Amino acid sequence: MNKEKNMELRELALRVREHIVRLSTDGGCFIGASLSCTDLVVYLYSEFLNVNKDNLDDPNRDYLFLSKGHDVPALYGTFVEIGFLEKDRLKNHLKSNDHLYWHPNTNIPGIEFHSGSLGHLPSVALGVAMDCRMRGQTNQIIVITGDGELNEGSVWETILVASAYKMSNLTFVVDRNQFQANIRTEELIPLESLEDKFSAFGCNVKRIDGHDFYALDETFKGLPFSNDKPNVIICDTVRGKGLPSIEEQALRWFCNFTHEEVDGLIKELHGVEKAIITSEKLVVR
Amino acid sequence: MNTYEELIKKTAVEDERYVVMTAENRAIVRSLPPILKERFIDTGITEQTMVGAAAGLALRGRIPIIHALATFLTMRAFEFIRTDVGIANLPVKLSSFVPGFLSDGNGPTHQAIEDVSILRGIPGMQVFCPADNEDMLAMLPTIWASPHPSYVRINTRPATNFKHDPNFEIGKAEVVSKGTDITILVYGMLFEQALIAKDLLEKDGLSVGLINMRSLKPVDEKAILDAAENSSTLVTLEDHFKIGGLYTIVGEVFLKHKVMTNVVPLALDEHWYRPGLLSEVLEYEGFTGAKIAGRIQKAVLVQS
Numbered sequence: 001m002n003k004e005k006n007m008e009l010r011e012l013a014l015r016v017r018e019h020i021v022r023l024s025t026d027g028g029c030f031i032g033a034s035l036s037c038t039d040l041v042v043y044l045y046s047e048f049l050n051v052n053k054d055n056l057d058d059p060n061r062d063y064l065f066l067s068k069g070h071d072v073p074a075l076y077g078t079f080v081e082i083g084f085l086e087k088d089r090l091k092n093h094l095k096s097n098d099h100l101y102w103h104p105n106t107n108i109p110g111i112e113f114h115s116g117s118l119g120h121l122p123s124v125a126l127g128v129a130m131d132c133r134m135r136g137q138t139n140q141i142i143v144i145t146g147d148g149e150l151n152e153g154s155v156w157e158t159i160l161v162a163s164a165y166k167m168s169n170l171t172f173v174v175d176r177n178q179f180q181a182n183i184r185t186e187e188l189i190p191l192e193s194l195e196d197k198f199s200a201f202g203c204n205v206k207r208i209d210g211h212d213f214y215a216l217d218e219t220f221k222g223l224p225f226s227n228d229k230p231n232v233i234i235c236d237t238v239r240g241k242g243l244p245s246i247e248e249q250a251l252r253w254f255c256n257f258t259h260e261e262v263d264g265l266i267k268e269l270h271g272v273e274k275a276i277i278t279s280e281k282l283v284v285r
Numbered sequence: 286m287n288t289y290e291e292l293i294k295k296t297a298v299e300d301e302r303y304v305v306m307t308a309e310n311r312a313i314v315r316s317l318p319p320i321l322k323e324r325f326i327d328t329g330i331t332e333q334t335m336v337g338a339a340a341g342l343a344l345r346g347r348i349p350i351i352h353a354l355a356t357f358l359t360m361r362a363f364e365f366i367r368t369d370v371g372i373a374n375l376p377v378k379l380s381s382f383v384p385g386f387l388s389d390g391n392g393p394t395h396q397a398i399e400d401v402s403i404l405r406g407i408p409g410m411q412v413f414c415p416a417d418n419e420d421m422l423a424m425l426p427t428i429w430a431s432p433h434p435s436y437v438r439i440n441t442r443p444a445t446n447f448k449h450d451p452n453f454e455i456g457k458a459e460v461v462s463k464g465t466d467i468t469i470l471v472y473g474m475l476f477e478q479a480l481i482a483k484d485l486l487e488k489d490g491l492s493v494g495l496i497n498m499r500s501l502k503p504v505d506e507k508a509i510l511d512a513a514e515n516s517s518t519l520v521t522l523e524d525h526f527k528i529g530g531l532y533t534i535v536g537e538v539f540l541k542h543k544v545m546t547n548v549v550p551l552a553l554d555e556h557w558y559r560p561g562l563l564s565e566v567l568e569y570e571g572f573t574g575a576k577i578a579g580r581i582q583k584a585v586l587v588q589s
Binding site: 059106112113114117119120121122123124125126127128129130131132133134154157158160161164165 | 323324326328329331333334335336337338339340341342343344345346347349364365368369372373
């Protein structure tokens with residue numbers, strides 16, 4: 001990846017983050033986890049996945065499954081920027097005249113499967129990967145999980161099976177933002193060493209800075225890491241990335257800001273000045 | 286076509302869309318791996334992963350027929366069935382082993398006696414309980430060819446002397462006989478005992494109808510309403526908890542159509558059954574033909 005492309009992706013990610021911040025009012029959204037995976041999602045749709053407006057029904061397309069569904073604002077924002085979704089539809093967030101709500105659903109073009117209950121899409125993605133391989137396809141199946149989501153036994157169950165079946169066309173990407181809901185993962189159910197856990201389950205594992213487009217590009221373009229194991233890419237990220245006012249704060253998970261606070265956060269996003277957040281309405285879901 | 290295994294083999298060999306999956310229960314699909322090759326998928330003891338992967342395969346146009354013991358398939362993996370198969374309304378075909386009384390000596394961990402109740406609560410999910418092997422083989426081709434997700438209580442017990450109607454239709458019951466005193470509504474393996482009970486009651490001079498409720502969802506409302514109109518008393522007979530199964534289904538039909546009649550529920554009322562060989566279970570729990578006939582006699586006497 002060259003410098004120009006890196007700059008282009010950074011600008012694109014900034015616009016996506018702006019969409020996310022604007023969704024964090026009038027009902028709010030899971031802003032923290034959406035901002036942590038924004039660079040990853042932007043990178044995948046812009047540079048890696050063979051998915052575009054014209055091939056959404058092509059069985060040979062690449063698949064992305066967002067298993068930790070509450071970060072769907074990152075998809076909404078990215079889909080607006082790459083033309084899957086009309087920008088005006090973001091105004092319909094949480095309205096019953098559209099299908100933009102707190103978790104992904106297939107009424108939104110580009111969303112492959114609904115999610116919301118954690119630990120489901122690794123297995124759904126496994127089924128898709130099995131069929132693609134049966135048909136001799138070489139497309140990539142990517143499933144993004146949260147780190148808290150790794151508490152779910154079904155994730156590990158599926159990794160066992162994926163390893164047994166040598167699913168090298170399947171990649172589990174972990175948005176390792178260190179938090180689950182309103183608590184640090186390592187304070188609740190410690191996950192480290194994650195590389196060792198996935199390796200022990202039979203996967204090829206790489207760990208990178210999930211906000212570094214160069215690292216994302218180098219790593220994803222190396223897929224599959226071998227032809228006999230599932231792939232795991234652990235992306236170390238910062239929850240709330242881009243907004244120092246909320247970054248890495250346990251209680252800034254689901255946020256429903258006032259319009260004034262959103263205006264302030266947009267300025268903060270662009271590095272103008274730090275936002276003033278007085279709202280104490282921290283909705284814990 | 287005499288066995289489940291022969292039928293599933295033929296179905297999958299003739300149509301590439303079918304994928305056979307199991308969570309390490311191969312008893313009645315044992316010969317399939319070398320024939321179906323990669324279209325036979327054993328996920329090991331992972332009911333959740335099997336159901337999720339089945340949804341993924343169905344998303345790609347496959348029709349997965351998936352196998353596990355009834356309790357683990359329907360309850361361990363319930364949320365995956367509801368969320369991945371149900372919400373997306375994908376044609377995943379659930380085949381459950383040893384449902385109801387058929388888990389005989391296993392004990393309550395293996396007793397799927399709430400499966401009908403929980404599965405029929407999923408929008409779009411169809412529920413079928415064949416009376417015996419012959420009935421099942423008549424039903425499965427239609428069930429597997431339908432675009433809906435489905436749950437089937439696998440029942441490989443040999444057929445009785447009764448010859449089933451081979452023309453199975455989804456949503457249609459099989460009316461074995463009509464009777465003015467009593468009509469027994471039954472599904473699954475208890476059909477055999479219901480036939481015996483019917484003979485015994487007829488010998489006592491009662492006019493007895495019998496209906497094989499092979500399709501529980503969608504259910505044959507007309508068959509139930511006709512029976513209510515023509516018989517003084519209806520009996521719902523099932524190896525299932527009283528809550529949520531056929532007794533409840535019949536109640537829902539009557540409420541909908543504003544019908545009030547005598548209904549005697551013969552089901553498991555708030556208890557798991559005493560484990561043992563099937564014949565022991567039926568005897569102890571009061572579900573042999575003779576015991577069923579006796580319980581019906583008694584209930585009718587109380588009513589009259």
